[in-house]
Each structure stands twice: as structure tokens, then as C-alpha cells.
Amino acid sequence: MEDRKYHHGDLRAALLHAAEAELAERGVEAFSLRQVAKRAGVSHAAPAHHFGDAQGLLTALAAEGFRRFLATQAEREARANPDPHAQLVAGGLGYIDFALARPALFRLMFGSDRPAFGDPALCAAADAAYDHLQAQVAAAGGGVADVAALWAQAHGLADLLMSGRLKPLCDLAPADRDATLTVLLSRCFPAA
Amino acid sequence: MEDRKYHHGDLRAALLHAAEAELAERGVEAFSLRQVAKRAGVSHAAPAHHFGDAQGLLTALAAEGFRRFLATQAEREARANPDPHAQLVAGGLGYIDFALARPALFRLMFGSDRPAFGDPALCAAADAAYDHLQAQVAAAGGGVADVAALWAQAHGLADLLMSGRLKPLCDLAPADRDATLTVLLSRCFPAA
DNA sequence: AGGCGATCTTGACGGTGTAAAGTTTTGCTT
DNA sequence: AAGCAAAACTTTACACCGTCAAGATCGCCT
Numbered sequence: 001m002e003d004r005k006y007h008h009g010d011l012r013a014a015l016l017h018a019a020e021a022e023l024a025e026r027g028v029e030a031f032s033l034r035q036v037a038k039r040a041g042v043s044h045a046a047p048a049h050h051f052g053d054a055q056g057l058l059t060a061l062a063a064e065g066f067r068r069f070l071a072t073q074a075e076r077e078a079r080a081n082p083d084p085h086a087q088l089v090a091g092g093l094g095y096i097d098f099a100l101a102r103p104a105l106f107r108l109m110f111g112s113d114r115p116a117f118g119d120p121a122l123c124a125a126a127d128a129a130y131d132h133l134q135a136q137v138a139a140a141g142g143g144v145a146d147v148a149a150l151w152a153q154a155h156g157l158a159d160l161l162m163s164g165r166l167k168p169l170c171d172l173a174p175a176d177r178d179a180t181l182t183v184l185l186s187r188c189f190p191a192a
Numbered sequence: 193m194e195d196r197k198y199h200h201g202d203l204r205a206a207l208l209h210a211a212e213a214e215l216a217e218r219g220v221e222a223f224s225l226r227q228v229a230k231r232a233g234v235s236h237a238a239p240a241h242h243f244g245d246a247q248g249l250l251t252a253l254a255a256e257g258f259r260r261f262l263a264t265q266a267e268r269e270a271r272a273n274p275d276p277h278a279q280l281v282a283g284g285l286g287y288i289d290f291a292l293a294r295p296a297l298f299r300l301m302f303g304s305d306r307p308a309f310g311d312p313a314l315c316a317a318a319d320a321a322y323d324h325l326q327a328q329v330a331a332a333g334g335g336v337a338d339v340a341a342l343w344a345q346a347h348g349l350a351d352l353l354m355s356g357r358l359k360p361l362c363d364l365a366p367a368d369r370d371a372t373l374t375v376l377l378s379r380c381f382p383a384a
Numbered sequence: 385a386g387g388c389g390a391t392c393t394t395g396a397c398g399g400t401g402t403a404a405a406g407t408t409t410t411g412c413t414t
Numbered sequence: 415a416a417g418c419a420a421a422a423c424t425t426t427a428c429a430c431c432g433t434c435a436a437g438a439t440c441g442c443c444t
Contacts, residue, residue, distance in 0.1 A: 011391080027305055029221060034431065043393045045433080050391095054432065110355065111303035114221055148349070148358055149376045156348025157340070163302065166340055184341045187380050203422080226400060235424045237402080242422090246401065 012050045014040045019061055023104045028112050033057065055114060059122050062115040065105040066125035070132060072098040084140035085189070091136055092154040092185040093178060099158035106162060110155070142190030149188035157181060204242045206232045211253055215296045220304050225249065247306060251314050254307040257297040258317035262324060264290040276332035277381070283328055284346040284377040285370060291350035298354060302347070334382030341380035349373060 018039040023031055033054045034044040051057040073094030080090035099106040108115060115122060137147045160166045169180060200206070210231040215223055225246045226236040243249040265286030272282035291298040300307060307314060329339045352358045361372060 029304065029306055032431065033433090044431090045394080046392055048433075107303065110351070111299065112221065113219055144360060145372065145375065148361055148372075149345070149379055151358070152348030152352060152376065153341070153345050153380070154348070155352055156344030156346070159302070159351060160344060160347055166343070168336060169340055180337065180340075183337065184344065184380075187341055188345070188376075200423080224400065225402090236400090237425080238423055240402070 011040070011042060011046060015042075015047050015050060015057065016060060016064065019057055020064075020105070023061065023108065024102070027104050028108050028114065031058070031114075055116055058108060058112075059115040059119045061105070062109050063119070063122040063125040065102070065109045066122070066129050068102070068105070069095075069098050069109070070129050072101070073132070084136070088136050088140055088150065088189065089182050089185050091133065092150065092157075093181060095154040096158045096161060096181060099162040103162045106158070110159070137190070140190055146188070146190040150185065153185055153188045157184060200234065203232070203234060203238060207234075207239050207242060207249065208252060208256065211249055212256075212297070215253065215300065216294070219296050220299050220306065223250070223306075247308055250300060250304075251307040251311045253297070254301050255311070255314040255317040257294070257301045258314070258321050260294070260297070261287075261290050261301070262321050264293070265324070276328070280328050280332055280342065280381065281374050281377050283325065284342065284349075285373060287346040288350045288353060288373060291354040295354045298350070302351070329382065332382055338380070338382040342377065345377055345380045349376065 015036060019031075019036045022036050022039060026032070026035075031054075033047055036057070037044045037046055040046075047054075047057055051060060073091050076090040076094035076097065077087050080086045109126075117123070117126070133151060134147055137143075137150060140146075142150075157166075157169075161170050164170070169177060172180065207228060211223075211228045214228050214231060218224070218227075223246075225239055228249070229236045229238055232238075239246075239249055243252060265283050268282040268286035268289065269279050272278045301318075309315070309318070325343060326339055329335075329342060332338075334342075349358075353362050356362070361369060364372065
């Protein structure tokens, strides 16, 4: 519809799109700014004007990641029973869904120090995800210890499944897998 | 004592030592082979002869990491009550000790795809760590689901603490911290 | 119309990994 | 003991990377 607004169209969005594709294909550790520029069809120095440097691009990408992260959890929660217990499970399953669907983005957000986590936009996006969890736990009558327990369990499962450990769990049929994960997450619920 | 056996002494060990220091100082993502060589006082191409390429060095380093990992757990377990329950907690606390003491090594082992995880030596070291956990869980009367629950909880806590999330937990005095972590780990124990 | 600033390109520099060729040392063999 | 082959290491070279500085191009505003 609207290419070529200035020189290119909105290069910023195009670069973010290309960067996400590069990230998914080559992983965080092989991520290359020049390759992103090539994929977007611009010169190797073009990204600098919009993002400053590679860290700037990865920071913006991570912030976008946290927004998608919340959206993935929201999908699960919308399909689940509205009681606090079921919502907590749904949030955990969404956490794991996201890690398996976008492993490279997940690693950028949780297992890399390349993004600038002090950046206001990234902070805001990450805090929103944390606040969501905290609210869910509070609704189920839990406190800070329960937040830690559930977060650690969801995060641990997501990270181990994503990186191919816990093979027996990963190879289960989706329904069986969800059932097993539900049991594992439930162990960390607020004490009754 | 015994420098200069061939040209240098055993460069392999010296390179591993330098690589670990570099890893700790600059992190996995800024790890540089040439910098390691410089630190060891040899030419930038010297490592190739002993490790093939950068992946080879990182693979050897990760394998060594898994051995240290088991040793760190063993320290905790030796100081703990010998009953299976307490040993399981000690293993989890050792897991977390290791992540906090050597964050870069932990990331290399669990959050990077730079090592070649198909390498026999690395596989053996990693499998030994897994087998240890499995044996501990079995001794406590648990099965595969309990392995997953405990591993995920220990791993999630270790990863989140290491990367500075879960600040409230991290700022506790060591004794209080251990007490809280013990409670969190206990939630994932085999059902009675 | 004309200039101005944002956008993008080009070129250069230092750093990185690795392959190939050259040099030095070791240790084995005769 | 002498010499030779292989191992250990260095040197050189190349492609790629991130970033900086300078030049070109375009839209917009007065």
C-alpha cells in the first residue's frame, strides 16, 4: 500500500521485521546487523540512524518480544476457565508456548545481555509482564514467595523444553503435554 | 615449576584457563578467541591446533563446567543431612550456588548454542549431572515427573537469580535466602 | 524557489574467526 | 649420534563484522 514514503517507506518497521527473521534463523549469538540491513535491502549503515547501534535494535526487538509474550499468555487465558487457579495455569502454559514458538526471541529476552535492559521502553514492556504474573498470583491469594515459585517453575520448564532438554516431555502429544505441564505448575500454587 | 615442555608447556590447559577467565570477564556473547590467545601469550592461531575452532574450545569449557557443576552440588550435599529429602534440597541449592558463582559458565552450558552438545566428552559430563539428579529423585521415591518438576524449579530459580530478576530473593542474607529457596524447592517434591 | 534537515549510501578502520603456508622444536628411528 | 618426519606454533591472508565520518539525495517548510 504505502511504500516509499521518504526514501524507503518506514525503514524502522522493515528493519525490525528483518531483524526478527534473522534472529529466528541464525540465533542471538550469530545475529549480524549487516545481514539484517541486506535482508531489508538497505546499506549496512542504515540501521544506525534508527537504532543507534546493534544493541539499540536488539533492545527494541526485546521490547516487542515482551509485548508478544503477554499476548501469547492472553490467548491461553482467554480459552481457559476464569477462576484464578486455571488462569494461573494458563499463564504458565502461555509462557511455555512462547518459548517454544519463538526460541530465539525468548533467549534474547531472558538469556542474553545484548539488549539494554535499562531502556525505558524495554523496562516498561518487561514490567508489564511481571505485573501480570503478580496480579494473577494475588488473585489466587498468593504472595511474593508464590510469585517466585510459579515464575521459576514456568521459566525453568520453558527454558529446558526450548533447549531440547526434558526430551520425554517434549515428545508428548500436545494434549498430554499440556496435562503434564499443568500438574507440574500446580505443585507451585499458593498453599491452601 | 615445569614450563616449556614442548614450546610452551601444555598450552591446552593454559588456553582453557585463559578462556574461562575471558568468559567470566566478558561473557559468552563477547567471547573472543584472539583475546584468549593474547591472554595466554601465544599467537592468535595457536588455539586451532588444540581445539580446532572456537566451538571446540567452548565445548571443552562447557564439559569442564559440568564437572565443576557436579562438584558444587557435592559440596552442598556433603554438608547436608543424608536423608533423601535433604539431599534433594542440597542438590538444588548447589545448582543455584553454581549459577551465581559462575554465571558466564552457567550461560554457556544452559543458554548458548555455541558449544557442540553432540560432542562425546560434553555429552558424558552433562549426562553425569542428569543421572545424579535422577538418582537423587529415585532415592526419594519419585519418578520422571518429579525429575522434571525439581529440575525446572532449580533451573528456573538459578537462571532468574543469576540474571538479576527476582531481586527481593537475591538481596536476602545468605541464611534467609537458603531457607526461602528450600521452601520453594520443597514444593516440587515427590508427592507422599 | 530555495535552502535545510532528515534519510540513506559510501568508504574506511580496527577487530574477529579461520584457512594455508612457513618456521621451529621434539622425539623417534636407524 | 644423526637425521628426518611430525607435532607445535607463527605468520600471512581473506572475508565478515560493528561503527564512525563524510558525502549524496530526497521531502518539507518558509
